[in-house]
Amino acid sequence: MKTLWAPWRMSYILGQAGTREGCIFDFPAAITHDKRQLLLYKDGLCEVLLNRFPYANGHLLIAPARHVADITGLSTAEAGALMAMLKDSIIILRRHLRPDGINSGLNLGAAAGAGQADHLHFHVVPRWQEDHNFMTVTAEIRSIPEHIDNTFDQLLPDFQALARQGTEDRRQKTEGRKE
Numbered sequence: 001m002k003t004l005w006a007p008w009r010m011s012y013i014l015g016q017a018g019t020r021e022g023c024i025f026d027f028p029a030a031i032t033h034d035k036r037q038l039l040l041y042k043d044g045l046c047e048v049l050l051n052r053f054p055y056a057n058g059h060l061l062i063a064p065a066r067h068v069a070d071i072t073g074l075s076t077a078e079a080g081a082l083m084a085m086l087k088d089s090i091i092i093l094r095r096h097l098r099p100d101g102i103n104s105g106l107n108l109g110a111a112a113g114a115g116q117a118d119h120l121h122f123h124v125v126p127r128w129q130e131d132h133n134f135m136t137v138t139a140e141i142r143s144i145p146e147h148i149d150n151t152f153d154q155l156l157p158d159f160q161a162l163a164r165q166g167t168e169d170r171r172q173k174t175e176g177r178k179e
C-alpha cells in the first residue's frame with residue numbers, strides 16, 4: 001500500500017482538534033511560540049504548529065498569521081513567507097526526524113477535507129519507508145500524542161533560530177535603508 005496521502009482523513013483528525021472555541025490558528029500578536037498550544041513559530045506573516053492529532057510524528061501545520069481562508073486571499077508577502085517557511089520546516093524536519101519522504105498539501109474548503117476550512121494551512125507530514133502500518137496504528141491515535149511534547153522540544157530551538165535570523169535580517173535591511 002503506497003498511496004497513503006489521505007486528506008479526507010485530516011478532516012477527521014483536525015475535526016477532533018476543534019474542541020476549543022474559535023480558530024486554532026489565531027494567536028495574540030505578541031506570542032512567538034507556545035508549547036501548550038504546540039505553536040513552534042509565529043511572526044507577523046506566518047506560523048507553524050505541530051498537529052495535536054498527527055498523521056505521523058512531526059506532522060506540521062503552516063498557516064498565515066492572519067485569519068484568511070483561501071490562498072487567493074494572501075498578500076504577496078504572506079505567500080512568500082509561507083513558501084519560505086515550508087522550505088525551512090522541511091529542512092528542520094529532515095535534520096531531526098530523518099524521514100524517507102514528506103507529504104505536503106493544502107485542503108481548500110470543507111469539501112476538500114479541510115477541518116478548519118476558514119484558516120488556510122499547509123500540512124507537512126514526514127513519511128518513513130516502514131510506516132505503511134501507520135494507518136492502523138493511528139486508528140488508535142492515542143499512541144502518538146505522548147511523543148508530541150518531545151518532538152516540540154526537539155524542533156523548537158531550530159524554529160527559534162529562524163526567528164532570530166528573521167529579526168537580524170530586518171535589522172540589517174533597516175540599517176541599510178538609513179545609509
Ligand SMILES: [Zn+2]
Pocket residue numbers: 023024025026066067068118119
Ligand atoms: Zn484563524
